[in-house]
Amino acid sequence: MSATPLAQHGSLKWAISDTLTIARRYILALIRIPTSLVFAIIQPIMFVLLFRYVFGGAIPIRGGIGTYVNYLIPGILVQTTIFGAVGTAIGLADDLQKGLVERFRALPMARMAVLAGRTLADLARNLLILVVITGIGFLVGFNPGGGFIAYIQACVLLLLFAYCLSWGFAYVGLAAPNSETAQAMTFPLIFPLTFASSIFVQVQTMPSWLQAFARNQPVTQTADAVRGLMLGTPHGHSSWIALAWGLGALVVLGPLATRKYRRAA
Amino acid sequence: MTEFAVEAHDIVRSFKDGEVKALRGVSLQVPRGQVFGLLGPNGSGKTTMVRILSTILTPDAGVATVEGFDVVKQPNEVRRRIGLAGQYATVDENLTGFENLRMIGSLNHMPKATVVARAKELLEQFGLTEAGNRTLKGYSGGMRRRLDLAAALVARPPILFLDEPTTGLDPQSRQDLWTIIEQLVEGGTTVLLTTQYLEEADRLAKQLVVLNKGQIIAQGTSAELKAQLGTTVLALSFASTTDAQAGLPLVRDLSKQEPVVEGSRIELTLHDGPSAAADALRRLDGAGLTISGLNLREPSLDDVFLSLTGHKAEDEPTTTRKDAK
Numbered sequence: 001m002s003a004t005p006l007a008q009h010g011s012l013k014w015a016i017s018d019t020l021t022i023a024r025r026y027i028l029a030l031i032r033i034p035t036s037l038v039f040a041i042i043q044p045i046m047f048v049l050l051f052r053y054v055f056g057g058a059i060p061i062r063g064g065i066g067t068y069v070n071y072l073i074p075g076i077l078v079q080t081t082i083f084g085a086v087g088t089a090i091g092l093a094d095d096l097q098k099g100l101v102e103r104f105r106a107l108p109m110a111r112m113a114v115l116a117g118r119t120l121a122d123l124a125r126n127l128l129i130l131v132v133i134t135g136i137g138f139l140v141g142f143n144p145g146g147g148f149i150a151y152i153q154a155c156v157l158l159l160l161f162a163y164c165l166s167w168g169f170a171y172v173g174l175a176a177p178n179s180e181t182a183q184a185m186t187f188p189l190i191f192p193l194t195f196a197s198s199i200f201v202q203v204q205t206m207p208s209w210l211q212a213f214a215r216n217q218p219v220t221q222t223a224d225a226v227r228g229l230m231l232g233t234p235h236g237h238s239s240w241i242a243l244a245w246g247l248g249a250l251v252v253l254g255p256l257a258t259r260k261y262r263r264a265a
Numbered sequence: 266m267t268e269f270a271v272e273a274h275d276i277v278r279s280f281k282d283g284e285v286k287a288l289r290g291v292s293l294q295v296p297r298g299q300v301f302g303l304l305g306p307n308g309s310g311k312t313t314m315v316r317i318l319s320t321i322l323t324p325d326a327g328v329a330t331v332e333g334f335d336v337v338k339q340p341n342e343v344r345r346r347i348g349l350a351g352q353y354a355t356v357d358e359n360l361t362g363f364e365n366l367r368m369i370g371s372l373n374h375m376p377k378a379t380v381v382a383r384a385k386e387l388l389e390q391f392g393l394t395e396a397g398n399r400t401l402k403g404y405s406g407g408m409r410r411r412l413d414l415a416a417a418l419v420a421r422p423p424i425l426f427l428d429e430p431t432t433g434l435d436p437q438s439r440q441d442l443w444t445i446i447e448q449l450v451e452g453g454t455t456v457l458l459t460t461q462y463l464e465e466a467d468r469l470a471k472q473l474v475v476l477n478k479g480q481i482i483a484q485g486t487s488a489e490l491k492a493q494l495g496t497t498v499l500a501l502s503f504a505s506t507t508d509a510q511a512g513l514p515l516v517r518d519l520s521k522q523e524p525v526v527e528g529s530r531i532e533l534t535l536h537d538g539p540s541a542a543a544d545a546l547r548r549l550d551g552a553g554l555t556i557s558g559l560n561l562r563e564p565s566l567d568d569v570f571l572s573l574t575g576h577k578a579e580d581e582p583t584t585t586r587k588d589a590k
Contacts, residue, residue: 014374021371029359032400099355103416106319108344109372 015110022117026091027124036087040125044080044133048072051200052140059201064233070144073137074154074227075199078219080133081126081162082194085169086186088122092173093182101261115261119166126162130155146232154229157239160246161222167253174260198223218245270424270455271295271318276327278313287313289479290327295457295472300450302470303459304570310479311459312352315428318457319349331424345373348417352429355413362388362397362404362412366419373420380419387415391445407438414445425449427458431465443468463567477574490569498568499542501549502558503529512556515548522572529557534568 030037051059056068065071095101095114104114134142144151169186176182196210197203197219203211214220225242228235272295278288288310295301303311316322318329320340328335334342356365363384370380388397391411401409410430417425427446431439446469450456460466466473467487474484483490501516503509509529517524519541520533535541542561549556 017374018372021368025357025360025364025368028364029357032359098358099351099353100357102316102321102351103349103355103369104372105321106344106347106349107369107372108341108374113372 011110015113015116018109018113019116019120021109022113023120023124024117026118026121029091030121030125040080040084040087040129041132043083044076044129045136047079048076048133048136048140051076055200062202062204065227065231066143067141069137069141070231071202071227072200073133073142073144074230075223076137077130077133077158078161078223078226079194079199080129081158081165082190082219084122084126084129085162085165086183086190088118088166089169089173089176089182089186090179092118092170093176094179096174097178111262112258115167115170115257118170119163122166123159123163126159130158144230144232146228146230150229150232153239154226157222157229157242157246158226160250161218161242164246164249164253167250167257171253171257171260174257193217193219198227218242218249221245268296269294270297271301271329271331271457273314273318273329274327276314276317276324276329278310278317278322278324287479288317288324291476291479291481292327293474293481293484295455297455298450298453299471300446300456300458300469302466302473303457303476304461304463304466304470304473305459305476306461306574308478309476311461311476312428313479314476315349315426315457315459319347319426320344345420346422346424348420348422348425350410350414350417350425350427350430352432356401356409356416358401361400362393362415365401365412366416369416370419375420383419383421387418391415392441407434407441410434410438410442411445414442418449423453424455424457427456429459429461431460431462439465463565463570467565475570475573482573483569491564497535497539497542498562498564499533499535499545500558500560500562501531501533501545501556502560503531504555504557505529508554511552512549512554515552515554516545519545525571534564534572 030040051072052069056072059068059071061068061071092101092115101114146154172185172189173179173182176185192213196206196214197217198214199219203214203220206214221238222242222245224235225239227233229239271293274292276288276291277286279286291310291314293301293303303314305311313322317324318331318336320336320343323337328337330336331343332346334346336343357368360368366384366387367380370383371377375383385394385397388394391414393408393412393415396404396408401412404412414427414430417427430446431442434442443465446456446458456469458466458469471486472484473487473490474481475490476482501509501512503512506529509526509531513524513526513531516531516533519535521536522534524534525532533541533545539561542559546556546559
């Protein structure tokens, strides 16, 4: 009974420590399973090459953006974070299915550490991918003119977006009965969000009924903002809208996923 | 300090909006420093009970305490005092044995140096020192289960919940785990063990409760449960099934419960062993029926289970598990 105040005394310290322990677990797994890291990095590189050299020539870009490669790279960065978030859903569904979550729940660890640790590991992975893809982009002719500060701002915005996605897809993973279903559940989510957006093509080239969705959905706002900041081109209020989406989604999805975790069997 | 390590009163829990009643008012008291067995077939509510006591699930009604701490109101106090090894080896496939133990130690908020020393000590104790630096992908089912148990022991909890720790294991691995459990109890650990293996309960558990369909249908020591049933089981083997059928009405009234007939074999639970056995033989002999075999034995927990539930413990469908090779 005397142990109670002691536990509360260091609770924030332990919450951070537990989160780092869990994050380390996922990062070790990422390194251990080469296919997952290769998949995470090779796949976006394939997309860069595909759209840069195969489709890119057929995609006209209006406005002061210049060549398609400049339009493409910021889009690929956003797309990669979306595809990467599928791994969050699969990973958590797997942990749940295998009983690992059960074990965690019987430990005196911070409740939120599993999700916080997983999303932190995702953030680290996304940072790595951001660096790699930027490098590949430069190799294929990416030439951003927005300046260093704006570039960093774009990266922060991108990582915030990716962080929200992690929480959202964590929710999906916890709601799924197994990892296969989790993967299947993410597909109808990521497909319209990724392709009915400004990631690969400009929204004004789409039919008007699709434009209404594509123009206003968060992926387009984020892609426009990241692109505008990196290239130094006008992007309206999109960076503020993207920021609002990001923070707003975090406030909603964070507690939602946490609640789901508490109740998950 | 309370007298019992674990106490539960009238625990009720259902699933799927009350459709499936897993526990219908279960009470138990687990004394310190011994193995307490929770025996029952699949679906009897054993695992639900363990999950409630280990704070993973909350009960719909009832109160449970571990070392005097309420599992619902003071879950973290409970978690600090328990170790849980599940029916499935809940360890991370992508980490090494050592990394798994280190992770559990860190999450138990043990100092770093202590965790490393403890992990090495456990790996050695469980014969996993060599495998400790490999990821779990190459581990056998028995090795995984040992590591799982080691993970439950990292923080040296005074109370250990073992949910079917040997299900799916080969006989040698099962023996190994039994020895480990016995050593732990000698060292003062209280163990709450669920099992569907009567042999396991008989060997390890001092006190037992038998659970069936979410209710306790019997409790006591293994000897008490056997005594409750009767003293002796007489197995009679006949030359043919026809002979067995002919002999059945002659000896039926000697048995404390309806005789078990399996082909040409009849099992009787006798009121007063030897004299009733002699009586049975006289009656069969008088009717000209010869028996080809005879066996008198003390009742096993299998017999207890049969008489309590009307079916054998193994009759319930068992889940097939691919991971435990």
